[in-house]
Amino acid sequence: MGKANKLSKTSLNKSKVPVPLSAFAIYSAQTTTTKRGRVESSSSVQEPKAVPTYLFNPENDRTSQVKNSTTSTSLIKQISNKAAFSLRRASTKRKKKQKKFTNGSQGADWQPYFTPNDDEIQTINFIKSGPIKFSSTASSVQFEAKLTDDIAKDEAGNKQTIYKEDRSIELSTSQSLTECEDEGSDDKTKKDDVTIHRDGVTMDLVVMEEKNNLQPPKKKVRVASRELLEQERRTLKQEEVGKTREQLHGDVFKSTEKTSTSFTTISKKASSIPKMPFPQGNSEKDGRLLFEWLIQPFGLKKFFSNIWERKPLLVRRHISNYAEGLFGSDDLNRILNECNVRFGVNLDVTTYQDGRRETHNVEGRAFSPVVWDYYKNGCSVRLKNPQAFSKPVWQLCATLQEYFKSMVGSNIYLTPPGTQGFAPHYDDIEAFVLQLEGKKRWSLYNPRSAAETLPRFSSKNFDPSEIGEEIFSTTLEPGDLLYFPRGFIHQASSLPGSHSLHITISTYQRNSWGDLMQELFSGALTRAFAEDLEFRKGLPLDYLSSLGVENSDKVSVSRSEALKKVSELFARLAQYADVDGAVDQRGMDFLYDALPPALSQDELDRTIHGAKVKMTSPGHPSACLCGVSLETKVRVLRKNAVRVCLGSDANENMAVTVHHSLQNSRVYHEEERKFFELEADCAPALEFLLHRYPAYVPVASLPLDSDEEKVNFASSLFEKGILIAEEKIELVPEQL
Structure with missing residues (x-):
């Protein structure tokens, strides 16, 4: 094949080989007596050494936002009777109306999910029957904004108006409801309106004509004016919603949201079920859409600005089959029956009673009757690498790792009714807990110190006296999501009369500055x-x-x-x-840790991974070569699955190496690193393909000297599984 032989696989002389690290820590346990009457000893993990950590500095203090959200006080001037609003001071009538508002006007779907402390300021989004009118001041020119949503009928057929969160119109329990009340005036003229679609909610924003004869009110009030309209228009332009995104977010949500300096909860119910998105051809975009599905209806930008690495997030969806088809108890049973699942390697059986964690693993394969016998005797079951046995979980983790550019792993936890399998502890990963079956009660605790905030290693098993005050407690139901950063202590138990099955998705292990x-x-x-x-x-x-x-x-x-x-x-x-060299080293380590991409059938048909050779007769294959030509359009299979680096060959000479995860095993570090050496004059051609992703480019456009070099280069990469063609490539007989 001419110059195709230039791409020969050689060993990379690497000065340091990373120690294999699982996505989740395995916690220590001593020799124990099992509930089945057996005695086993389980391996323990050495306590991590003290290492430097980073100070916890949350930047999402809602108190400061509330204090700075009002306008300055002005001198009182006479207000015209034709004003579009009126102000009332704190009075018995206002207090009575406020009490009635806060005790029952939010609608039938609203219910609290935690009780805030007295010193916490909560920002609440609510459902209320009927619009609320807001007065505003802006440089002595008043506007009045009226927010009118599309009406959604609840299950009982009652009409409710859904209000969208916005800084300029949010109500705070410490300010807006206690400082002023605004009433609309009949003297208004509609000046402009715009329909806004965001997060599946449709709203009509109406800006009223300014009243030149009005003066600033005495009380501080929120500003809702033309700036709000322009802000919404700019946001709408930046967040163009395509067909895929519309399908992702589903129909109108009914919502309540609460936030504090320690945690955030959001409760939303949709009239239709958003389906888990599958890869569409752009790996980074596919990963983003999948992560949006995982945390929706909470917004992506808001998550990374307010929640990520800062505090826990609870998302209630009220959709029991939200993650239908991802994993279930039947899938676990099938895996135990069909796959070589090993105790201690792929699966643990554990208990936590009277403040003591015990592991009941035996040697060898975890046969299904044995595992279910442990379960019936009150043991929790943890499947430590379900992505190796379940294709949907593999696809979930492999797609998310393209977005995070960091290894994404998962564990499955099955807990019998009324039991707890693990002691209080904290992890060294960002954890996303998705409830699949049954119910489970979770308790969260703040990091105990600055040194244990965003830690590099998981903790030991804590005694209840070591973990401090509980900051948050909730019961997860199917479809609910709980996120908490590394360093937050947590423990969970199933409820009496209900088993629990959940998946914990983990990422960002040892991925810090x-x-x-x-x-x-x-x-x-x-x-x-x-x-x-x-x-x-x-x-x-x-x-x-x-x-x-x-x-x-x-x-x-x-x-x-x-x-x-x-x-x-x-x-x-x-x-x-x-x-650059240090980043490349971390990139090589990531590709060694990463899962191989989960390919759709269409992708398989257009890569070497799905090419099938038939036999015309014994010993005579029908085809031996891939028909790549100058007109063939190709691209790299996954953007973040290939990396061009500088390394050393067997003689300690500098060489260009290409590292990739496209032939990795689904079992963590089961095989050696995947890489090959590349001639220096071919490196620009591979960089060209990486920089043009996700576009398909003709082989003739590759920056190489001759057409023969271009075809040989593309053929070699295609045969290594690096490239995918825009159209299916036909196999051709060997040319003699």
């Missing part, structure tokens, strides 16, 4: 040793006498000079830092 800096400094020191004489000079003869804890309180010239030298070397080290 500190981990990147660790890789960066390691490489910088290697370069500094090789290139800088100052780093190779010997230490002073008296450094042991001037440095160290026992000498830390001494003041001496030798100690000062030694500390000064250390500072100088740190400053010199920065010039040897190779940021």
